[in-house]
Amino acid sequence: MPFYDLRCPKCGKEYNISATIAEKTEKRIPCPDCGSFELETVFKGSPAYIKSREGGACPNRHICGSGAAMDEAAEFTKEELDEAHRALLSTLRKCEKMDAGRLGASQRTLLERRIAALKVALALIEKESGRLA
């Protein structure tokens, strides 16, 4: 069963809950605290989390064009995750090797943000990968 990051609007708390795709799209997952079935999907990393209004349809449909359910789009194989991890890790190493002292202030900030973003991505991949292992 996949795990979902869900937020209860009543308690304001976030939970990582294991449930079937059907349970999630049909709102049959109760809040562990108050039992509310109005749990909202939390998208980590976005400044304001996006509410999924159409039963888990991909919010990036206009980009990905698939119209596939987000739950399906978010599933990757262990091999895909490992490959992405390798690629990101080598990018991170390259970024870390860059001599930040020779960059201008704005470029340095950009580099720092990139490094931070890569670390976040790597940590998430490791988490997901560990779940599949």
Ligand SMILES: [Zn+2]
């Ligand atoms: Zn609640």
